[in-house]
Amino acid sequence: MGFFKRFRTxxxxxxxxxxxSSFPLGSSISGTITVSSKEEFDATEVRAELRCSEKRRRERWVYNERLRRDVRHVYWDTAILLSEDFKVSGPMHIVPGFKKMFPIKVDIPAGGRETLDGIDVSVSWFIKGVVAVNDRPDPTSETIELQIIRAAMPTAKEEVKMVACEYCGSLMPANSSSCPVCGAPRKSL
Structure with missing residues (x-):
């Protein structure tokens, strides 16, 4: 390998x-990473990278000597909330004309934060495919921004017992005081 080749992907x-691109917290993402090559090289692994980052707007007051007063400085503070790599293949020798699809399943943690885009704070989720190469930049896929939503809780629905009306014979809930069809009051509760 030439000297300048190690600086190129x-x-x-x-x-x-x-x-x-929209998934609830605690769910799994099933997808495929497709690798097609026009060059011979050794790859250390094929993986998917899942990242969650939070950006918060902060401000601080700094005294300005020239203006002789405090000046407000606004900046964005960034924190990585989640950084996971999901390996789908180990080391391999890739030759020109190589094309392979790798199925992958990525789990989103249930305790994570949902996607948020506000005035003072934003939470973003990203995923991409990577072919890792030693001593060279890694070829990557386009980064996909995910919309992560809060998982909806299933509502528990009570089973209502139905009884027949004594006057018209139609069914009505056992906990009602009058018939919804004829309006007659129930005699026995």
Whole structure:
């Protein structure tokens, strides 16, 4: 390998495909990473990288000598909430004309934060496919921004016992005081 070749990404196309971009917390993402190469190189692994980052707007007051007063400085503070790598393949030798699809299943943690875009704070989720190469930049797929939503809790529905009306014979809930069809009051509760 030439000296300048180690500063270039291998001539490889990496695509990461998922069925949709919106998922609830605690769910799994099933997708495929497709690698097609036009160059020969050794890859250390094929993986998917899942990242969750939070940006918060902060401000502080700094005394300005020239203006002789305090001046407000606004800046964005960034924190990485989640950084996980999901390995789908180990080391391999890739040759020109190589094309392979790697199925992958990525789990979103149930205790994470949902996607949020506000005035003072934003939470973003990103995922991409990567072919790791030693001593060279890694070829990556396009970064996909995910919409992570709070998982909806299933509502417990009580089973209502139905009884027949003594006057018209139609069914009504056992906890009602009068018939919804004829309006007659129930005699026995």
């Amino acid at each position: 291998p001539k490889t196309t990496v695509t990461f495909e998922i069925p949709r």
